[in-house]
Amino acid sequence: MKQLRALIVEDSDDDTALLLRELRRGGYDPMHAQVETAETMSMELSTRNWDIVFSDFSMPNFNAFAALELLRGTQQDLPFIIVSGTIGEDRAVTAMKAGAHDYILKGSLKRLVPAVDRELREARMRQQRRQADETIHRLAYTDPVTGLPNRTRFRELVQEAITVGQGEQFPVALLLLDLDHFKEVNDTLGHDRGDTLLMQVGMRLRSAVFASDVIARLGGDEFGILLPRLATTGDVGHVIKKLHDCLEAPFMIDGIPISVETSIGVAVMPGHAGNADTMLQHADIAMYRAKQMVSDYAIYTPESNPHSPERLGLMAELRNAIEQNQLLLHFQPKLELKTGRIASTEALVRWQHPRLGLIPPDKFILPAEHTGLIGPLTRWVLIDALKYNTSLLRDGLQLLVTVNLSARSLHDPHLLDMIANVLDAAGANPAQLMLEVTESAIVLDPKRAKENLMALNRMGIGLSIDDFGTGYTSLSSLKHLPVNEIKIDKSFVTNMLADKKDAMIVRTVIELGHNFGLTVVAEGVETQEVLDALAALNCDKVQGYFISKPLAYDSLKSWFLTSPWKIGAADAVR
Numbered sequence: 001m002k003q004l005r006a007l008i009v010e011d012s013d014d015d016t017a018l019l020l021r022e023l024r025r026g027g028y029d030p031m032h033a034q035v036e037t038a039e040t041m042s043m044e045l046s047t048r049n050w051d052i053v054f055s056d057f058s059m060p061n062f063n064a065f066a067a068l069e070l071l072r073g074t075q076q077d078l079p080f081i082i083v084s085g086t087i088g089e090d091r092a093v094t095a096m097k098a099g100a101h102d103y104i105l106k107g108s109l110k111r112l113v114p115a116v117d118r119e120l121r122e123a124r125m126r127q128q129r130r131q132a133d134e135t136i137h138r139l140a141y142t143d144p145v146t147g148l149p150n151r152t153r154f155r156e157l158v159q160e161a162i163t164v165g166q167g168e169q170f171p172v173a174l175l176l177l178d179l180d181h182f183k184e185v186n187d188t189l190g191h192d193r194g195d196t197l198l199m200q201v202g203m204r205l206r207s208a209v210f211a212s213d214v215i216a217r218l219g220g221d222e223f224g225i226l227l228p229r230l231a232t233t234g235d236v237g238h239v240i241k242k243l244h245d246c247l248e249a250p251f252m253i254d255g256i257p258i259s260v261e262t263s264i265g266v267a268v269m270p271g272h273a274g275n276a277d278t279m280l281q282h283a284d285i286a287m288y289r290a291k292q293m294v295s296d297y298a299i300y301t302p303e304s305n306p307h308s309p310e311r312l313g314l315m316a317e318l319r320n321a322i323e324q325n326q327l328l329l330h331f332q333p334k335l336e337l338k339t340g341r342i343a344s345t346e347a348l349v350r351w352q353h354p355r356l357g358l359i360p361p362d363k364f365i366l367p368a369e370h371t372g373l374i375g376p377l378t379r380w381v382l383i384d385a386l387k388y389n390t391s392l393l394r395d396g397l398q399l400l401v402t403v404n405l406s407a408r409s410l411h412d413p414h415l416l417d418m419i420a421n422v423l424d425a426a427g428a429n430p431a432q433l434m435l436e437v438t439e440s441a442i443v444l445d446p447k448r449a450k451e452n453l454m455a456l457n458r459m460g461i462g463l464s465i466d467d468f469g470t471g472y473t474s475l476s477s478l479k480h481l482p483v484n485e486i487k488i489d490k491s492f493v494t495n496m497l498a499d500k501k502d503a504m505i506v507r508t509v510i511e512l513g514h515n516f517g518l519t520v521v522a523e524g525v526e527t528q529e530v531l532d533a534l535a536a537l538n539c540d541k542v543q544g545y546f547i548s549k550p551l552a553y554d555s556l557k558s559w560f561l562t563s564p565w566k567i568g569a570a571d572a573v574r
């Protein structure tokens, strides 16, 4: 029997007994305490040593999130496993994002012991690795001249801040600060003095901001400043002023007074970018702009980005593009795992621009939403998608086609009429069509969204929730909506074999999705291995480069001829 000190956060004595019985059956000899409030949990954590924490999802006076937070607050790295009874408690994805190690439904307790074995093993490994890591970390993540975090570390911290900021809905700012004329200092005074100057600049910057802000040296004469927790974006101005002020007095290097001037580029989230690299890139663009304008600082705007569609005046051209049929659709097949059939495709729009070539949707969908062009665009996509779909049907291939619907469209009062007209004109059956909307689209105005979705459902049109997991909707909140399918976002799927947390999220969405009677699709499947893993998890459908990239209609038809999978819904004539 293996000793196990288990802290059980649970309000039901019966459930605790079941849990202990399962542990004993798995060869453990548990010493346990049962707590159901923050106070008692806190007390247990501070007075005794534990190997593992099990937590119910919600209790009358406590819940898993609070327990998790409490545990984290103590800095103890214990495995934290949620053991939850009811299928309604489906914030599991969020819980795992928040740091829970696993999520087990009380109905599948047989998974408990393997999970405990695994988590204890991993906790031990984490423990061993931690010390070695600290050394490596220091070497790999620190700039030797200033002792500040280096670019690699900074990038990671920015990414973390973005993730947290998006979750908790507060702004994050990234500043790039560049010393003007540093090269001259280096050339005239020598590298050693140049290094001394950098070190002193680093120290002053460090002392000018809060401890929770990050100052990093990114290389050369460039510093990165991360403000991960702003109350409002307006606070950036105060920080910039503090930074300027702190560099105002000359630096004394070997008795020589040296003044520095700086240019600062700023990128702010939300608004500018959703990942570290883009944010860095945007701050960089802003910094160059500051230099060009000989201004102390500049804040990134899409107009200052030479790659931005606004800059290219694309939106002015989009209206014509729609009328002149410059848009085209690519179709990406979805594979039904149980039957091995390609039963549907997703229509993805592109813009064949006469000068700029093929423009991906990321470049024009969002601007189209903001310029009122999304309505005509969606209409064009629907018409074209149904045209090809109907043509496949005439060839005896019965496939479902899904079309993406923007958040804006979902709240458009003319949406229903438009769709009804398009279906009518195409002579298409509503059952040929499915719509994909993102979670965020629903959250925007749940009441209006619900009305439209209900009406679409009555028309016989299926509904799929796209990019699931990236927002903060829970599955149970979808219960009241006529949803048929959820698509696990590719950011979780693509890496699921390398990233345990992603794997956990995928597994949980599948399990809970099924509990809610939904079809679950995984997108971003790029390898056979991921496909196999998803099949083992009972995922219903997969979509991704491994099956096929999105293809133009003609290529799709050729692909059908050579594809290893059967084409068309099972009841179709081939």
Ligand code: C2E
Residues within 6 Å of the ligand: 332, 347, 348, 349, 360, 361, 362, 365, 378, 381, 403, 404, 405, 406, 436, 466, 467, 490, 494, 523, 524, 525, 526, 543, 544, 545, 546, 549, 550
């Ligand atoms: P989405 O709906 O999440 O579409 C899936 C995107 O993932 C597509 O990018 C697709 O090419 C890409 N993808 C598919 N399989 C894989 C894979 O295995 N790995 C990776 N890394 N990526 C994969 P695409 O076509 O560039 O579309 C981007 C987004 O643009 C779509 O994301 C959708 O949100 C939007 N979009 C596309 N067409 C339309 C449209 O007609 N209307 C609206 N409103 N939005 C559209």
Ligand code: CA
Residues within 6 Å of the ligand: 346, 404, 436, 466
């Ligand atoms: Ca989609």
Ligand code: CA
Residues within 6 Å of the ligand: 466, 467, 487, 489, 490, 523
């Ligand atoms: Ca998606």
